[in-house]
Amino acid sequence: MPELPEVETVRRGLSPAMVGATFSRVTLRRPNLRFPFPERFAQRLEGATVTDLARRAKYLTAGLDTGETLILHLGMSGRFDVALPDGRNVSPGDFYLEGALGNAKHDHVVMAMSNGATVTYNDARRFGFMDLVPTLDLAGCKHFAAMGIEPLSEAMSPESLALLFRNKITPLKAALLDQRLIAGLGNIYVCEALHRAGLHPELPAGILAKDDGRPTMKARLLARMIRDVLTEAVAAGGSTLRDYAHTDGGSGSFQHAFRVYDRTGEPCSTKDCGGTIARIVQSGRSTFYCATCQPAKPGKPAVSRA
DNA sequence: CGGAAGACCTGAAAGC
């Protein structure tokens, strides 16, 4: 489930259960997720108090009063279920509830908190992982050292986009997915941002920069559309795919606002466009776009954009 | 060095 808006939604949902609370009991139901858990993982958490819960790109970071920071990544299918002490269950940012917490299939980590909340990590595909690093080394740790700019921060500007993409022949789609350049976008929001900007996903990334490195109009447009689509998605609580019957406020709704993602064959929603959404494969992943309002040849779109 | 392809997993849906 998780690109930046979904991870941010999870962060907000997890905060009341975790920030200020102490880990009373941490149970690992298997030795690894994508990677082995760190040495003595449960013991290092138990007794530690969470001082803050933040997000960097698609990662969650829980600062602890022990001088370590817990790093959480949801992979493709990771989610958290929270059982609150008042008996309510929520699944921040995702999915539906499926029975007793800690017993459902693929519940891999169960964290009992001092405030009575139980936070359970569930991940069918186990592409997610958890790590524990010294807080002082956080920015330089292996997960973050080479990470690109935050797309919702001041660092994300037409100027920085142009400099990052300058002289690149690689397609815009691939460049936007490269977490070393911009960190937090995934397949959905890259497709959506390119559509909003009227840019064909196979255009070379270098078209965002002029010869002198200054941003082109396309760079200005794309920077705004990236910010817009992410901001709207965060406000909608992210996107929830392949789910039904959610209860408590667990799910986001931005999937209803997709204009191209997973809409192959449907009419383009751009005003007066008349095109049809197509699907191609780029570096092994689906790309959805409208060939009419995202023309392949650099030039003006076939349709004026509001 | 950059970039593409493969690998890691499970499950849902589509195809036959």
Added chain:
DNA sequence: TGCTTTCAGGTCTTCC
């Protein structure tokens, strides 16, 4: 009704 194939929101490793 099965059985097989394809595809999925990510990213780390391997191989040019």
